[in-house]
Amino acid sequence: DTGVSQDPRHKITKRGQNVTFRCDPISEHNRLYWYRQTLGQGPEFLTYFQNEAQLEKSRLLSDRFSAERPKGSFSTLEIQRTEQGDSAMYLCASSSAGGAHSPLHFGNGTRLTVT
Amino acid sequence: ILNVEQSPQSLHVQEGDSTNFTCSFPSSNFYALHWYRWETAKSPEALFVMTLNGDEKKKGRISATLNTKEGYSYLYIKGSQPEDSATYLCAPYMKTSGSRLTFGEGTQLTVNP
Numbered sequence: 081d082t083g084v085s086q087d088p089r090h091k092i093t094k095r096g097q098n099v100t101f102r103c104d105p106i107s108e109h110n111r112l113y114w115y116r117q118t119l120g121q122g123p124e125f126l127t128y129f130q131n132e133a134q135l136e137k138s139r140l141l142s143d144r145f146s147a148e149r150p151k152g153s154f155s156t157l158e159i160q161r162t163e164q165g166d167s168a169m170y171l172c173a174s175s176s177a178g179g180a181h182s183p184l185h186f187g188n189g190t191r192l193t194v195t
Numbered sequence: 196i197l198n199v200e201q202s203p204q205s206l207h208v209q210e211g212d213s214t215n216f217t218c219s220f221p222s223s224n225f226y227a228l229h230w231y232r233w234e235t236a237k238s239p240e241a242l243f244v245m246t247l248n249g250d251e252k253k254k255g256r257i258s259a260t261l262n263t264k265e266g267y268s269y270l271y272i273k274g275s276q277p278e279d280s281a282t283y284l285c286a287p288y289m290k291t292s293g294s295r296l297t298f299g300e301g302t303q304l305t306v307n308p
Contacts, residue, residue: 083238084238111294113294113295115298120300121300122199122201122284122286122298122299122300122301123239123284123298124298125295125296125297128293128294128295130294135293135294136293136294136295138295171238171239173239179294180226180227180244180246180288181227181244181246182244183229183231183241183244184229184231184239184241184296185241186231186238186239186240187238188236188237188238189238
């Protein structure tokens with residue numbers, strides 16, 4: 081078990097470009113979460129998958145954001161037409177089926193800078 | 196929007212000092228509280244998951260207490276070490292939250308040798 085891995089670690093892009101991030105959760109975890117963290121703030125919830133089903137999306141997640149988890153394993157988060165306000169650390173986490181009693185296991189995050 | 200407050204925002208202590216932080220959250224619809232430690236350049240790491248009023252959990256020199264009736268939790272670090280320097284995040288899980296944890300802004304601890 082190598083933990084949750086995210087790729088890439090850093091991404092610099094120009095405003096208006098599309099970017100895609102990948103998350104590989106712990107293999108036996110069926111729950112997968114995406115969070116976003118900006119400087120001085122705690123992580124903000126973006127979306128949640130149970131297996132391949134996207135069960136919850138934050139209102140923060142505009143139409144430019146889309147997430148998938150096609151086979152219930154890895155997940156991708158795509159941001160279309162990036163804006164400077166999208167610059168943040170994007171964190172992926174996974175947990176087992178224990179719900180609120182199960183701690184989240186986070187990856188190292190992808191730091192996005194939009195210039 | 197769930198109001199989660201952590202105080203202080205930042206804290207500088209000397210090696211060997213004991214310290215504590217506070218996490219406040221709404222007491223109604225409470226289900227569980229998570230504490231995480233986030234060291235620079237690493238991923239957030241779970242410290243505790245607490246559910247019952249009066250819960251007290253301990254991991255080495257770090258301990259936490261929970262008061263669900265008044266909506267707060269304390270995190271204590273005994274004999275702080277430089278390696279304790281990190282941001283400590285709390286996140287309540289409410290019955291009305293769906294599947295999301297709502298994180299506070301964190302307390303940034305710096306332990307000076």
